[in-house]
Each structure stands twice: as structure tokens, then as C-alpha cells.
Amino acid sequence: MKNLRILALALVSITTFSSCSSDDDKATLVNEEEVITTINATLTPQGGGTPVVLLSRDLDGDGPNAPIVTASGNFTVGAIYNGTVTFLNELTNPAEDITAEIKEEGDEHQIFFQQTGLGTFAYNDKDVNNRPIGLNFVYTAAATPATGTLNIVLIHEPNKAGEGVSQGIITNAAGATDAQVTFNVTVQ
Amino acid sequence: MAGSLCAYSQNTISGSVTTTQNKPLDGAHIHIEELHAMSNPDGSYKIQNIPAGQHRVVISYIGYKSLDTLLYITGSTRLDAILKPEATQLQEVVLSANNAVPKNVIHEQKLKTETIEKYSNASLGDALKEIAGVYTLKTGNNIVKPVINGLHSSRVPVISNNVRLEDQQWGTEHAPNLDINSAGKISVIKGASALQYGGDAVGGIVLVEPVKVLKDTLFGKTILNAASNGRGGSISSSLHKGAEKGWAWNAAGTYKYMGDREAPNYVLSNTGNRESNFAGDVKYIGSDYDLSASYSFYDATIGIAKATHIGNVSDLVRAINSGRPNVVEPFTYDINAPRQEVQHHLAKLNFNKRFSDASTLSVQYAFQHNSRKEFDIRRGAFTNKPALDLTLVTHSAQADWKKETDALTLKSGVSGSAQKNDASPDTNIRPLIPNYSKYDAGVYGIASYAFSDSFTAEAGVRYDFSKMDASKFYQKSRWTNLGYDKEFAHFITGDFGSQWLTNPQFTFHNISASVGIRKELDNGMQVLANASLAMRNPNPSELFSDGLHHSNGTIELGDLRTDKEKAYKFSATLLKSNGSFTFEATPYLNLINNFIYLAPTEIEYTIRGAFPVYRYRQTDALLAGLDLHTNWKIASNWQHNFSFAYVYGQDTTKDQPLIEMPPLNIANTIRYTKENWHQLFLELRSEAIFKQTRYPNNNFNVDLPVNGELVSTPVDVSTPPAGYHLLHFNSGITFNTSQKSTVTVGLSVLNIFNTTYRDYLNRQRLYTDDLGRNFQLQLKFNY
Numbered sequence: 020m021k022n023l024r025i026l027a028l029a030l031v032s033i034t035t036f037s038s039c040s041s042d043d044d045k046a047t048l049v050n051e052e053e054v055i056t057t058i059n060a061t062l063t064p065q066g067g068g069t070p071v072v073l074l075s076r077d078l079d080g081d082g083p084n085a086p087i088v089t090a091s092g093n094f095t096v097g098a099i100y101n102g103t104v105t106f107l108n109e110l111t112n113p114a115e116d117i118t119a120e121i122k123e124e125g126d127e128h129q130i131f132f133q134q135t136g137l138g139t140f141a142y143n144d145k146d147v148n149n150r151p152i153g154l155n156f157v158y159t160a161a162a163t164p165a166t167g168t169l170n171i172v173l174i175h176e177p178n179k180a181g182e183g184v185s186q187g188i189i190t191n192a193a194g195a196t197d198a199q200v201t202f203n204v205t206v207q
Numbered sequence: 208m209a210g211s212l213c214a215y216s217q218n219t220i221s222g223s224v225t226t227t228q229n230k231p232l233d234g235a236h237i238h239i240e241e242l243h244a245m246s247n248p249d250g251s252y253k254i255q256n257i258p259a260g261q262h263r264v265v266i267s268y269i270g271y272k273s274l275d276t277l278l279y280i281t282g283s284t285r286l287d288a289i290l291k292p293e294a295t296q297l298q299e300v301v302l303s304a305n306n307a308v309p310k311n312v313i314h315e316q317k318l319k320t321e322t323i324e325k326y327s328n329a330s331l332g333d334a335l336k337e338i339a340g341v342y343t344l345k346t347g348n349n350i351v352k353p354v355i356n357g358l359h360s361s362r363v364p365v366i367s368n369n370v371r372l373e374d375q376q377w378g379t380e381h382a383p384n385l386d387i388n389s390a391g392k393i394s395v396i397k398g399a400s401a402l403q404y405g406g407d408a409v410g411g412i413v414l415v416e417p418v419k420v421l422k423d424t425l426f427g428k429t430i431l432n433a434a435s436n437g438r439g440g441s442i443s444s445s446l447h448k449g450a451e452k453g454w455a456w457n458a459a460g461t462y463k464y465m466g467d468r469e470a471p472n473y474v475l476s477n478t479g480n481r482e483s484n485f486a487g488d489v490k491y492i493g494s495d496y497d498l499s500a501s502y503s504f505y506d507a508t509i510g511i512a513k514a515t516h517i518g519n520v521s522d523l524v525r526a527i528n529s530g531r532p533n534v535v536e537p538f539t540y541d542i543n544a545p546r547q548e549v550q551h552h553l554a555k556l557n558f559n560k561r562f563s564d565a566s567t568l569s570v571q572y573a574f575q576h577n578s579r580k581e582f583d584i585r586r587g588a589f590t591n592k593p594a595l596d597l598t599l600v601t602h603s604a605q606a607d608w609k610k611e612t613d614a615l616t617l618k619s620g621v622s623g624s625a626q627k628n629d630a631s632p633d634t635n636i637r638p639l640i641p642n643y644s645k646y647d648a649g650v651y652g653i654a655s656y657a658f659s660d661s662f663t664a665e666a667g668v669r670y671d672f673s674k675m676d677a678s679k680f681y682q683k684s685r686w687t688n689l690g691y692d693k694e695f696a697h698f699i700t701g702d703f704g705s706q707w708l709t710n711p712q713f714t715f716h717n718i719s720a721s722v723g724i725r726k727e728l729d730n731g732m733q734v735l736a737n738a739s740l741a742m743r744n745p746n747p748s749e750l751f752s753d754g755l756h757h758s759n760g761t762i763e764l765g766d767l768r769t770d771k772e773k774a775y776k777f778s779a780t781l782l783k784s785n786g787s788f789t790f791e792a793t794p795y796l797n798l799i800n801n802f803i804y805l806a807p808t809e810i811e812y813t814i815r816g817a818f819p820v821y822r823y824r825q826t827d828a829l830l831a832g833l834d835l836h837t838n839w840k841i842a843s844n845w846q847h848n849f850s851f852a853y854v855y856g857q858d859t860t861k862d863q864p865l866i867e868m869p870p871l872n873i874a875n876t877i878r879y880t881k882e883n884w885h886q887l888f889l890e891l892r893s894e895a896i897f898k899q900t901r902y903p904n905n906n907f908n909v910d911l912p913v914n915g916e917l918v919s920t921p922v923d924v925s926t927p928p929a930g931y932h933l934l935h936f937n938s939g940i941t942f943n944t945s946q947k948s949t950v951t952v953g954l955s956v957l958n959i960f961n962t963t964y965r966d967y968l969n970r971q972r973l974y975t976d977d978l979g980r981n982f983q984l985q986l987k988f989n990y
Binding site for chain 1: 516517518519521522525533534584585586587588589627629630632634635636637638641642643644678679680682683684685688703705706708754755762811812813814815816818912914916917
């Protein structure tokens with residue numbers, strides 16, 4: 020009998036402490052500041068003309084929806100373009116421009132342009148170690164009409180001293196991919 | 208000096224400790240002055256190195272009257288003790304050569320103190336691997352989880368000091384938050400038959416108990432370890448004040464400092480670790496009751512190999528194809544991202560009361576505070592911000608009652624717990640595990656009856672109630688993608704633009720049960736047979752996971768529809784514990800209904816690139832296997848140990864193998880001992896791990912840029928690595944420094960031939976090789 024009483028007492032005390040625990044554990048909306056949702060590569064013809072804007076937007080971040088990838092127009096055979104790449108986080112309001120941060124930490128980032136037959140990409144900026152970042156570049160379109168894919172890849176903590184890396188060859192870059200977008204491009 | 212040392216070591220005392228009903232007492236304390244030992248599950252014990260002459264021998268066990276006698280010890284003396292319950296005042300000494308007959312129907316496999324000390328510089332998981340049928344699931348080499356008969360994590364609860372460890376055990380890269388050095392006893396029960404600890408141990412239970420000393424004495428132990436691989440070591444010290452009555456206490460602390468580990472061909476960059484742990488308890492022992500308070504703190508910083516951080520599938524393919532880690536830096540002690548910072552506090556109050564009718568009542572309350580911060584490689588300002596920051600607080604209380612009469616043992620108890628998880632939003636990353644509250648209550652009853660001296664049967668049943676209440680944001684796109692918009696609209700409590708705030712709630716009622724028998728056969732062998740039903744509720748990870756896992760480059764998705772698992776396990780153990788050749792063989796069959804597993808289902812594209820999506824699914828599973836362990840005393844100085852474990856895991860619905868089943872593994876140990884030469888022992892251990900040939904093919908193709916073109920590329924994440932064979936050496940020698948103190952010097956070499964290998968159950972196997980050769984020096988002071 021005595022045992023039963025003690026057991027009952029234990030049960031009562033358990034119920035008491037569980038029922039008095041507070042209910043203020045609602046989740047707080049997380050401010051996703053680090054996510055890259057948008058990549059914008061704007062290529063302006065040297066000597067003027069309408070820029071070509073390559074845009075990739077993924078407004079649900081790592082959610083199930085795939086990025087929406089667009090190109091505003093085609094490139095002209097043999098033309099030379101001054102290019103810039105910007106990175107945005109449009110999950111925050113107002114949208115956050117991550118480009119400045121990448122520039123500031125230029126020695127920990129590099130952008131690679133992977134393609135074949137579309138022409139040549141040359142870096143037009145430098146980090147503190149005189150190695151390219153790729154936020155600014157010069158694109159020389161192919162001399163003959165071509166269509167293909169252009170991959171723009173942002174690598175975090177690449178081995179920038181790796182062989183060929185400063186020439187834009189990704190093979191020895193290692194690091195982790197922060198962004199990777201494939202654009203369908205036409206040179207005509 | 209040397210002469211006197213030799214005289215010490217020639218005398219041993221051994222025997223068994225049993226109750227008046229001839230039940231073995233597991234964990235009884237045997238003291239001869241400063242020497243002490245604990246009895247094994249079959250009640251047997253042995254103490255070596257005793258100076259010849261008359262000694263006071265004390266054998267004690269909680270709830271039983273201690274045996275205290277003077278004995279003239281010379282050569283090999285046998286003392287079989289029969290202890291009476293505390294309530295009676297009689298005590299009895301029987302000197303005989305008979306072996307005790309264990310009556311427990313549940314087979315508990317215990318690690319020897321020597322084994323626990325051998326892994327002083329490693330972890331609980333590493334030590335448990337010495338038990339046949341226990342494998343390890345690793346993330347690198349510092350995060351080690353036990354796998355029992357092919358199952359791990361939520362299916363293998365760890366009970367520390369009679370408290371179920373709530374340390375976010377659901378995660379495959381969350382190791383038990385426990386210092387192996389604070390353990391006095393570590394054992395494994397395979398399956399869910401020990402209902403007093405819960406009804407959800409689909410795989411098995413790991414029991415860790417602190418040192419218990421019931422004799423008026425004060426003694427201590429300090430272990431110093433140095434390891435060549437990792438270029439660091441640890442120090443662990445403990446003091447124990449025992450008492451038959453009055454105050455007793457224990458205090459233990461460990462500090463560990465290790466740098467980068469090395470594979471045979473390169474440094475595993477960012478794989479150092481640090482640990483600072485403390486455990487202590489105070490106990491007051493009265494005439495028929497005792498009251499104790501204990502506290503332990505575990506604090507670890509664990510580096511995760513930098514090479515395993517990947518951004519997307521392109522990086523994964525590069526890692527798999529190159530066969531070498533993409534980051535190899537010079538050796539350092541520094542630990543950068545990725546890393547885990549884990550802290551676990553456990554405080555407990557316990558009251559035991561013994562009644563005159565040979566029954567005992569134990570009431571306890573425990574508080575646990577678990578904090579886990581995971582740091583990832585992040586951009587700029589986020590470098591020092593954890594990517595995951597979870598705090599899990601658990602209150603639990605239980606009352607257990609036990610009554611033993613001549614043939615009948617009754618056990619019953621109730622338990623309840625309240626748990627709250629808090630996911631910090633300051634990480635700026637949507638948390639993988641949401642905020643939640645969980646309430647559990649359980650009640651059990653177990654009866655065991657000895658029908659004869661050679662036959663005991665046991666049956667038990669348990670009921671558990673569980674209620675979970677979570678608060679989580681879902682991206683609207685994900686919510687719809689998972690089909691929740693139709694089924695779970697009632698969970699939505701708020702609209703925040705692109706996200707829903709939801710309040711998922713779940714209630715579970717579970718029944719678990721177990722029946723078992725133990726039969727002594729005529730030839731000194733025993734057979735134990737057990738059938739159990741276990742039910743396990745889905746854990747937070749299986750329900751709620753929602754996001755990117757940087758360590759394996761996958762998007763992991765839980766499912767709110769996940770139902771509880773039901774496991775029917777049948778096992779038998781054939782034991783032979785007498786003679787120069789002993790063995791135990793345990794065949795088993797585990798049928799799991801609604802088995803929860805992760806399977807790749809599709810590829811998703813984000814701005815980072817492509818990722819395979821792994822979803823938690825349910826199926827029916829069958830696990831069958833055999834664990835075998837033998838010990839052969841070849842000659843007085845030579846001993847051979849053999850263990851073998853094989854598990855066959857099959858998804859019976861899809862008719863394909865289960866993922867991540869431990870491969871066939873065989874270990875052979877040859878041991879040479881020379882007791883009169885300072886208890887010298889030399890040991891050679893061979894570990895053969897075969898290639899797992901049964902695995903599901905989860906390989907997938909993904910479009911990756913190759914020279915500017917998108918090429919469909921196969922990603923081989925399924926093929927298990929080749930089998931491997933490792934050879935280890937271990938040795939020890941003990942010196943008596945005074946009447947009351949000894950020093951043991953141990954030297955070991957792990958992976959003698961610096962063999963390059965990867966293990967199927969190491970989550971970093973796609974990125975790096977496993978550990979190379981490691982020389983370890985251990986100094987142990989007993990005082």
C-alpha cells in the first residue's frame with residue numbers, strides 16, 4: 020500500500036511539472052541573410068549598345084522550385100563586352116547586395132566562366148594578392164555564330180594559387196561551390 | 208624490490224558472487240585492502256597480484272549484506288560468496304569450487320575495465336566495437352556511434368547512470384555526449400527486452416554506470432595518454448570514497464587535446480578535437496535507504512574534415528572521382544569550421560529504499576541540458592556564427608519497484624518526461640530541426656519466475672504515451688511540394704509571405720512486450736531465448752528535416768506522415784562459460800514494420816547547383832544475423848579470442864538490401880600473459896572487415912558542366928569501399944610502487960602496417976581515407 024502511495028505521489032509530481040512548462044516556444048522567422056537568390060551578369064558592348072543581361076533567380080532558396088534562368092538577348096559575332104556579375108539575396112527586404120562582400124573577401128572567392136566555342140572570357144579585376152576575382156571581366160564573342168551553354172560558377176575558398184586557376188580553369192580550384200548557373204547563349 | 212614484486216603477483220583469488228537463490232550478482236564489489244574488482248554478469252570475479260598471507264576480504268552489493276572475512280591467500284584461492292538480502296542479518300561464506308548458475312533471462316554483454324581503460328583516449332563507440340555484433344557509424348574519427356545488430360541512433364538509446372541520455376541522438380553525426388572515463392561499467396543489451404529502460408530500443412541498449420564502491424575506502428586512478436596520430440593526448444583522473452554506511456562520493460575529470468589526424472598518405476585537415484569533462488556524485492547510505500545526487504558535464508569541440516564540406520553535386524563528383532581530399536593542409540592543432548561544439552549537463556537525484564519484505568523502491572529525478580552548435584564554412588561575417596544552434600532541455604522522473612522472493616521477481620515502474628527543443632533563429636539559416644515540446648509517460652511490469660534451478664522464465668509489458676507539439680516555418684513551395692497543403696492544412700497557424708508558420712502535433716500510444724527463458728543444459732551450457740515487441744516513434748529529424756546538409760551535399764526531407772516503427776525481435780543465446788573454451792553464440796531475427804530510412808528520390812536545382820533529394824520513407828525490413836564470440840585458454844599463458852558478426856538486412860517490400868548494414872567482420876586476438884612478470888601482457892589483434900556486397904543502388908545521374916557543356920554524369924554514392932584488414936598491438940605491464948599503489952605502463956600500435964582503407968559506415972568515406980598508424984602510450988596510476 021505504502022509503495023502504491025509513493026508511486027501515486029511520483030505520478031502526480033510528474034504531471035505537475037509537465038503541465039506547468041510554458042507554451043512560449045513558437046518558432047521565430049529566420050532572417051536568411053547568407054543565401055544567394057539572384058545572379059545577374061550584365062555584358063555591355065564596348066563602344067555602346069544594348070547590354071545583354073543574363074539573370075538567374077531562385078526566390079525559394081534551397082526550396083523545391085528551380086531557378087528561373089533568362090538571357091535578355093544574343094551576343095554579336097566578334098564584339099567585345101565589358102561584363103560585371105552581381106549577386107543578390109532577395110529573401111531579405113530590402114534585397115541585399117552580396118557583391119560588395121565578395122569583392123571585399125576577393126582572396127577567398129573566384130568566379131569561373133566555363134564554355135566552349137562562345138569566345139573568350141578574361142578577368143578584369145584583382146584581389147589583394149593580385150589574383151583575379153571575376154566580378155569584372157571582358158568577353159570577346161566568337162568570330163563565327165555559335166550557340167552553347169555558359170556556366171558561371173562562384174567558388175568559396177578556392178585554391179587561387181592552383182595551377183591554371185588564375186587563368187580561369189576550375190579543375191584545380193577545389194573549394195566549395197556557392198553558386199552555379201547555366202545560361203543558354205547564342206552568338207550571331 | 209623485484210623479489211617482493213614477484214611474490215605479490217603469484218597469488219590470485221577468484222570465484223563467484225551469488226544470491227541465496229543462486230542468482231549471479233553482476234557488478235558486486237570485491238575488495239582486498241587497496242585492490243578491488245567487480246563481478247561479471249555471470250557473477251565471476253578475479254583479483255591478481257595479492258601478497259601472500261592473511262587478508263581482509265570484503266564483497267558487497269547494493270541491497271545485500273556485505274561479506275567481510277579474513278582469509279589466508281596463497282596461490283590460486285577460490286572464494287564463492289553467497290550474499291543475503293540486506294533485510295536479514297545473516298551472512299554466510301561458502302568456499303567451494305562450484306560455478307554459479309546465472310538466472311537472468313536477458314543477456315547483458317559487459318566491457319571489461321581493461322577495455323574501458325584501453326579506450327580512455329577514444330570514445331564510447333570505439334570501445335563498444337569490441338563486443339561481437341556491435342559496429343560503429345562514424346563521421347570522421349571523433350564522432351562515433353554504436354551500431355547494434357545493424358541499427359543505431361534513435362534505435363539504440365544510451366542509459367547513463369540510469370538516465371536515458373537525451374543528447375539529440377537522432378542525428379547520424381551526433382555522437383553520445385558521454386565521457387568514457389567516467390564509466391565504471393559499460394554493457395550492451397541487444398534488442399528491446401529490458402523494458403524498464405523503455406520500449407523503443409529496436410536495436411538495443413547501451414548501459415553506462417559510474418563506479419560504485421561499498422567499502423570504507425578511498426582510492427583513485429589517473430590515466431595519461433599520448434598518441435602519435437593527432438599528436439596529442441588526454442589526462443583522466445578519478446577519486447572514489449566508498450562506504451558501507453554514511454557518506455560516499457566519486458569525482459572524475461578528463462581533458463583531451465588532439466590535433467589533426469593523419470591518414471597513411473596525408474593529413475586529415477581540421478580533424479582535431481578537445482574535450483573537458485567532469486562527473487561527480489555524493490551519496491548517503493543509511494541502514495535501509497540511500498540518497499544520492501550526481502552531476503556530469505561533457506564539453507567537446509570536434510573538428511570535421513574540411514575536405515567534406517562541399518557546395519553542390521559538382522563538388523561531390525570531383526571529390527569522389529579524385530580519390531583524394533581537396534584540402535590537405537600542414538598539421539595543426541587549430542580547429543576551424545566545419546566543427547561541432549557540444550555541451551551536455553546531466554544532474555540527478557535518486558532515492559532508494561529497502562523494505563523488510565525484500566522489496567526495494569527507487570525514485571529519481573533527472574535534468575538534462577544539451578547544447579549543440581555546428582559551425583560551417585560560411586561567408587565573411589557569418590564565419591563565427593553557428594549554422595545550427597539547438598538547445599534541448601529534458602526533465603525526467605521515474606519510480607521503480609522491485610521485489611524478490613524465493614523464485615519470483617517482480618519489477619514495476621512509472622516514468623515521465625518533459626522535453627523542449629529550442630532552435631536559435633540567430634544562425635540566419637532555417638533550422639533543420641524545429642522548436643518543439645514533447646511529453647512522455649510510461650508504465651511497465653516485469654515478472655520472472657524460477658521454475659527450477661535450471662529453468663527461469665520472464666515476461667514483461669510496457670505502455671508508453673507520447674505527445675509532441677512543434678512550431679516550424681515551411682517554405683510555401685516546399686509545403687506544396689510535399690503535398691502537405693491537402694493533408695495538413697489544419698497545422699497552419701500563420702502566413703508570412705513565402706512561408707507558412709505551422710504547429711504540427713502528434714500523439715502516440717505504444718505497447719511493448721517481452722518474454723524470455725533461460726535454461727541450463729546438462730553439459731554446463733545454457734540457452735537463453737527472447738522474443739520482444741518494440742515500438743519507436745519517429746524522431747524530430749524523421750518528421751521535420753527540411754534543408755541542405757553541407758556535409759553530404761544532399762537536401763534532406765522529413766515527412767509529417769511518418770508513422771511509428773514496430774519491431775518483432777527473436778533471439779537466442781547459447782552460452783558456455785566453464786572450461787578452457789567458452790563461447791556465446793547469438794542468432795537473431797528482427798522484423799521491423801514501417802522501418803524508417805532515407806532514400807534518394809529526385810534531383811533539385813538551386814542557385815548553388817544541383818542536389819540529390821533524400822526523403823525519409825518507410826518500408827518493411829528484415830534483419831537477421833549471428834554474433835559469435837569465443838575464448839580459448841590455450842595454455843596458462845596463452846589465450847585466443849574470436850568474434851564474428853554478420854547481419855543480413857533486407858527491405859522486404861522493395862525486395863532489395865537495406866542501406867548501411869555493417870559488413871561481415873571478424874576479429875582474432877592472441878594474448879600472452881606472464882603474471883609473475885609484473886602482469887605483463889602482449890596482445891595482437893587482427894580485424895578483418897569484408898566488403899559489403901549487399902547494398903541498394905542509390906546512384907544517380909546529374910547534368911554537370913564539363914568543358915562548358917552539360918553532361919549527364921553518374922554519381923556513385925552507393926558502392927561500398929573494399930574490405931580491409933588491420934593489425935593492432937597492445938601491451939601492458941604493472942609495477943607496485945607501494946603497498947597501496949600501482950603503475951601500469953601500456954604501449955599500443957593501431958594499424959601497424961599503416962594500411963590505407965575506407966569504411967562503409969564512415970560518413971566521410973567518399974572524401975578521405977581512414978586513420979593511419981597510431982602509437983599510443985598509456986600510464987595508469989592506481990592509488
